[in-house]
Every structure is written in structure tokens, then in C-alpha cells.
Amino acid sequence: MKITIEMSEAAYEVAKKVYSQQITRTEGKIEINKVTGMNEGSAQAFITIFLAMMNGEVYKRAFNNDTNKLLFESIKRDYGKEYFIKALDASQKHVDYYSTLGKGTLSGLQSIINEMRS
Structure with missing residues (x-):
């Protein structure tokens, strides 16, 4: 099942x-x-990714880029710059981790991270 932005917005709350x-x-x-x-598996992953972002920690599961962007914007709005930076750092760690798996790169997520850092 495709995770829609509406599902992600509700899951974020x-x-x-x-x-x-x-x-x-x-x-x-x-x-x-x-x-x-x-x-429930995707819901569990959503919570895990959100908590990892809030703590600036690497995570292993991935979400679509619309959901990632929603998370960054929502964290910045609700928790401020410090947590926004932690979320970007966690996602960078995820991109770096993913690149070691030999499955390609997460260029879309990397572009979002780069765009939001500037």
C-alpha cells in the first residue's frame, strides 16, 4: 500500500x-x-524514523520523499531549528548507510537534505 501524505500527516501527530x-x-x-x-509494520517504521530524526540518529528503513519533506518541515515548525538540524543529520546518516548496501543511492532524499540545509 502506498503511504499518502494524508496518512503521514496523521501518523506524525x-x-x-x-x-x-x-x-x-x-x-x-x-x-x-x-x-x-x-x-502496523509501516506505522512502527514511521515512529522509529521520527524518533531517530528527533535524536539525530541513523535509521535503516526509508519513506517516500514527500513524507521525508513533511517530517522535516513539521519538525522545524513544531520543535525549532535544533531538532530540524538533528532530523537532517539523521537523514544524512541514513543516506550514507543506504549507499553502503550496494542498492544505489537515495539521490532524491539527498537533494531534499541539501535544499533544506541551504
């Missing part, structure tokens, strides 16, 4: 609740599934 420890990761993935129809 739930992921924020996980980040602020209002709900657990498990409760979050179930809520994302109920609210958006996103499967």
Missing part, C-alpha cells in the same frame, strides 16, 4: 505523542493503523 511519552510505541503503531489504515 501520533508519533509526537510517542515522543512526548503520552503513549507507548505499541499504542502508537496501533493508533496510526486505526486512524490512517497504514499497516
